[in-house]
Amino acid sequence: MNEWEPKIIAFLCNWCSYAGADLAGVSRIQYPPNVRVVRVPCSGRVNPVFVLKSLENGFDGVLVSGCHPGDCHYISGNYVARRKFAVLKAALEFMGVEPGRVHFSWVSAGEGEKFAQVVGRVTEEVKKLGPATRLVKGADAGRRVQVR
Amino acid sequence: MMQRTAESGQQLREAARKLLKDKKVGLVVGYAKGTTPRRAKPAVVKDEKDADRLIFDETCGISLLPHLRKALRAAAAGTKAGIVAKGCDGRALVQYIVEGQLKRDDVVIIGVSCAGVVSPRHAGEKDAQELDEACRRCRYSVAPVYDVLVDGPARTDTGGHGPGTAEEYAAVEEFEKRPAAERWAWFERELAKCIRCYACRNACPMCYCDECFVDQTNPLWLGKSAERPDTTIFHIVRALHTAGRCVDCGACERACPLGVRLSLLNQRIAKEVKERFGYTVGLNLDAKPALATYDEDDRQEFIL
Numbered sequence A: 001m002n003e004w005e006p007k008i009i010a011f012l013c014n015w016c017s018y019a020g021a022d023l024a025g026v027s028r029i030q031y032p033p034n035v036r037v038v039r040v041p042c043s044g045r046v047n048p049v050f051v052l053k054s055l056e057n058g059f060d061g062v063l064v065s066g067c068h069p070g071d072c073h074y075i076s077g078n079y080v081a082r083r084k085f086a087v088l089k090a091a092l093e094f095m096g097v098e099p100g101r102v103h104f105s106w107v108s109a110g111e112g113e114k115f116a117q118v119v120g121r122v123t124e125e126v127k128k129l130g131p132a133t134r135l136v137k138g139a140d141a142g143r144r145v146q147v148r
Numbered sequence B: 001m002m003q004r005t006a007e008s009g010q011q012l013r014e015a016a017r018k019l020l021k022d023k024k025v026g027l028v029v030g031y032a033k034g035t036t037p038r039r040a041k042p043a044v045v046k047d048e049k050d051a052d053r054l055i056f057d058e059t060c061g062i063s064l065l066p067h068l069r070k071a072l073r074a075a076a077a078g079t080k081a082g083i084v085a086k087g088c089d090g091r092a093l094v095q096y097i098v099e100g101q102l103k104r105d106d107v108v109i110i111g112v113s114c115a116g117v118v119s120p121r122h123a124g125e126k127d128a129q130e131l132d133e134a135c136r137r138c139r140y141s142v143a144p145v146y147d148v149l150v151d152g153p154a155r156t157d158t159g160g161h162g163p164g165t166a167e168e169y170a171a172v173e174e175f176e177k178r179p180a181a182e183r184w185a186w187f188e189r190e191l192a193k194c195i196r197c198y199a200c201r202n203a204c205p206m207c208y209c210d211e212c213f214v215d216q217t218n219p220l221w222l223g224k225s226a227e228r229p230d231t232t233i234f235h236i237v238r239a240l241h242t243a244g245r246c247v248d249c250g251a252c253e254r255a256c257p258l259g260v261r262l263s264l265l266n267q268r269i270a271k272e273v274k275e276r277f278g279y280t281v282g283l284n285l286d287a288k289p290a291l292a293t294y295d296e297d298d299r300q301e302f303i304l
Helices: A017-026 A048-056 A077-095 A112-129 B006-021 B048-053 B065-074 B087-098 B170-176 B180-191 B199-203 B228-241 B251-255 B263-277
Strands: A008-013 A035-040 A061-066 A102-106 B027-036 B039-045 B081-085 B107-112 B148-150
Touching: A008 A017, A008 A112, A017 A035, A017 A061, A017 A112, A035 A112, A048 A061, A048 A077, A048 B228, A061 A077, A061 A112, A077 A102, A077 B170, A077 B180, A077 B228, A077 B263, A102 A112, B006 B027, B006 B048, B006 B081, B006 B107, B006 B148, B027 B048, B027 B065, B039 B048, B039 B065, B065 B081, B065 B087, B081 B087, B087 B107, B170 B180, B170 B263, B180 B228, B199 B251, B228 B263
Parallel strands: A008 A035, A008 A061, A061 A102, B027 B081, B081 B107, B107 B148
Antiparallel strands: B027 B039
């Protein structure tokens, strides 16, 4: 195997960030090929379980991206999502999951350039951290933790 | 620790008897003497003569709210229920009303001034009179909303005067000082004990969903194993589902047969909700649940 490359999953909202990614593509802007995109109707659709299960099932990083505040197609989906993610991020960091594993961003349909930058930044941070080990299924196979 | 007096139990029984006799309520949910010395059991009293069973003392650690729901469901439509409520239960009741799970008029809240409860476990290891962890940081000895208050007017204030003397978030702040790897190791060790019995969920006043995400099979949100990533995610998601709703009553921890320290993560989340959204659970009947609403100016420093 050559150098390790991280696998990153990106949940992009249909109306802004997914279109932003599309724009990056048609504008032929280069960005790291480490992201796998999942299109969701709204950032508010992203259940924290998606993020946790992505890590459990082998992704090294997660990006959730939606419309800028005020631009949500469903008026308030991203506002409610913002509260949810603030709590999720605080909880994960408190438990000791590296802050660089899980990212959130606002990318509009016109921001192809920004999308490429965000993916670049996320990829770089996850690369620095190395392969995910926390929350990952199978990572502790064979290890036993002593129960008091 | 303050001992309950026989007199306060007497007041409680009289209040329940009167409510039943005057047909103000069809049933009263309260505590009765348990079969183990340190754990009172829930009691649903429907007859005034039966009210003699009711007690309130330091063994009344379980949350009655799941039993209230069960009793109301089993009762005829329109039945009103009385419920014995400590400070934490009173806050949970307010949150129920805020979330539309209960109408204020459906319940008669019998507030009891709580001096804290004991942990039912570790009988041999701990001083029998020792307060449970959750009670040591508790700020609310009396329900914020009540219809009847027994056991004296001495503790009717609800802000800042619980049975506990510890700093509310002392444990969280102490834990946060440790390096990330150490924090993760602590959670791994703690959650490795979990056998996925869901006692925490069943004891929790806020886990009232008819079908919990862990019980669903289509979609299968989460593996059923007691493998650590699955148990860890279960506990994270349970904490997230109770974010901005948990009243930190400690019922989950007291119910856990393996003594997993569950409340630390919930407390951290409660702290975040308080600092970020300015919300404290269960104090105000007109509040909106913190995670079901938003402010356009919520801080978003963590968003790229």
